[in-house]
Amino acid sequence: MSGPRFEPVRTVRAYERIVEQVEQAIESGALSPGQRLPSERDLMGQFSVSRSTVREALRVLQARGLVRSRPGDPNGAEVLPFSSxxxxxxxxxxxxxxxxxxxxxxxxxxxxxxxxxxxxxxxxxxxxxxxxxxxxxxxxxxxxxxxxxxxxxxxxxxxxxxxxxxxxxxxxxxxxxxxxxxxxxxxxxxxxxxxxxxxxxxxxxxxxxxxxxxxxxxxxxxxxxxxxxxxxxxxxxxxxxxxxxxxxxxxxxxxxx
Structure with a gap:
């Protein structure tokens, strides 16, 4: 059978979607350096995900230098200024x-x-x-x-x-x-x-x-x-x-x- 050859579909994990949305908000200016993300509990509600999923997303965002997250901080993660x-x-x-x-x-x-x-x-x-x-x-x-x-x-x-x-x-x-x-x-x-x-x-x-x-x-x-x-x-x-x-x-x- 001839025709286009398709690639397998990649399963996107929930935390990756959180990371994408936060990155887009920072890139668009909707989130500015110094601002805070919602608390872990609020993020869980907004994204309809578990606490472990939210924490994994925050770990990725912190590793990329986009936020500073402190476990248990009731104020939520802080958006960081750009760094080289x-x-x-x-x-x-x-x-x-x-x-x-x-x-x-x-x-x-x-x-x-x-x-x-x-x-x-x-x-x-x-x-x-x-x-x-x-x-x-x-x-x-x-x-x-x-x-x-x-x-x-x-x-x-x-x-x-x-x-x-x-x-x-x-x-x-x-x-x-x-x-x-x-x-x-x-x-x-x-x-x-x-x-x-x-x-x-x-x-x-x-x-x-x-x-x-x-x-x-x-x-x-x-x-x-x-x-x-x-x-x-x-x-x-x-x-x-x-x-x-x-x-x-x-x-x-x-x-x-």
């Missing part, structure tokens, strides 16, 4: 479960950092430039202090650039993707035999970016960001994935193949 932690957990899970590769993550970071630098060069304030300069100064001092201090100063620089872009979504995505990428290669970076040379090379890259941002040269700042990401991470990416990274470069790579 939830997005970070989701992307980290995607990387593990769906096989999102390091190459794909680095490529996305090249796109993000390039866009952040482009916007920062055109929109930055004097105060934001001072933040970038201070971060580079801390990077210089941290060369002899150790990798952790250097990494913290490096993060401070990129956070300052992302803020200078004026785009909150770029800021969030830069933070999330950076964290995941560093989580995948942190041990190899920390244990690299030429770690000090890598740190000094990184400082030079950041100085070049700062100069371009200060001069208002957005295209150059964007190119430098993409090239820097490639130079820093390409050696950790499988050779088969590097062409996708090189596609974002405006000139041949500076690291050996």
């Amino acid at each position: 932690d939830a997005l970070q957990k989701s992307m980290a899970s995607l990387a593990r479960v769906e096989g999102l590769s390091l190459g794909e993550l680095v490529q996305f970071r090249m796109v993000l950092d390039g866009s952040a630098n482009l916007l920062a060069a055109r929109l930055r304030t004097a105060g934001q430039l001072a933040e970038m300069e201070a971060a580079i100064e801390r990077m210089r001092a941290a060369v002899t202090e150790g990798y952790d201090a250097f990494s913290a100063a490096d993060v401070a620089f990129h956070d300052a650039v992302a803020r200078a872009s004026g785009n909150k979504l770029i800021q969030i995505c830069v933070e999330v993707v950076r964290s995941i990428v560093l989580g995948l290669v942190a041990d190899r970076l920390a244990d690299a035999p030429d770690r000090e040379a890598l740190m000094r090379r990184s400082i030079r890259h950041h100085e070049e970016v700062l100069a371009a941002v200060r001069d208002g040269d957005g295209p150059l700042a964007a190119r430098l960001a993409r090239q820097t990401m490639y130079d820093y991470y390409a050696g950790y990416v499988p050779a088969a994935e590097r062409p996708a990274l090189r596609a974002l470069l405006d000139q041949p790579p500076t690291v050996p193949e």
